[in-house]
Amino acid sequence: MQDAVSEAEYKYAMRRVVSPVAVITARSGTARNGLTATAICSATTEPPTVVVCVNRQARALRLIEESGTFAVNFLSEQQSDLARTFSTHGLEGETRLGSASWTTLKTGVPILASSVSSFDCVLEKSLTHGTHEVLFGRVVAVTSTESNALLYRDGFFRRIAPE
Template identity: 50%
Template sequence: MRQVASAVFVLTARSGEEANGLTAASLCPVSTEPPLVLVSLNRDSAAERLIAESGAFAINFLTEEQHRIARLFTGTEATPEERFAEGGWDRLVTGAPVLDGALATFDCQVEKQISHGTHTIVFGRVVAALSLDEEGLIWRDGSFRRLAPVV
């Protein structure tokens, strides 16, 4: 899997005053009518707990320029406050944090959750979506990268 390139997003959730998120790559489109996606989240992550509490989450696909945000939302170095100090954050419909200038944003209500092994699969119904015509951030072989055209 190290050799496989993935688009990178920051998944966010908010429960009351507490907001957090994580850098992830496990989004899969599920259905167009209704519009459904799924993500796979480690059960130990703060985001998994906040999603369970709030019933909502946001997917923020990152542009190349937002690579610092990708680093902030993975690992244990940054506090939740430090994570959200970089970039501008807003709300759409559900209240989950939405990143200004993200490549694509899906604001989601939880439809269903299935826990198996170390992870929880969360199905989300997309209730709002935005996108920009920018270059997306890529993860491959242990580092964040730019996507270059072949011709």
């Protein structure tokens, strides 16, 4: 087996890559929380499945595991403040959620009303890999708007510019 590159090499190359920014939300009973995330992809269309990678230290992970549900809310270019709130380490869930309007779809997990697209998910399976849990979510409801996506690259939030 080949050795892996260093963490620094990996991070340097990955910082060049542009990603859409989402807030992953979770609810268990009355407890709600979430985190900003870019490690998200569409895994399969049949069945409709998203994959998200969540650090095992993230507070929202316990709520996801308890409830077996989560939501992925892709942020619009007006929502960089939310991206900062949900990535400020250790904030209480209600402090984070208090800064926006939320609704619910099927699972009861908070759905960001004005997101680009939100995916309401049932946790289908999860794998532990290094520092993270890789979560497979079966998408049970969606909502979307015409807003432009918020992007992240090289340490900065960015907007889509026409070619």
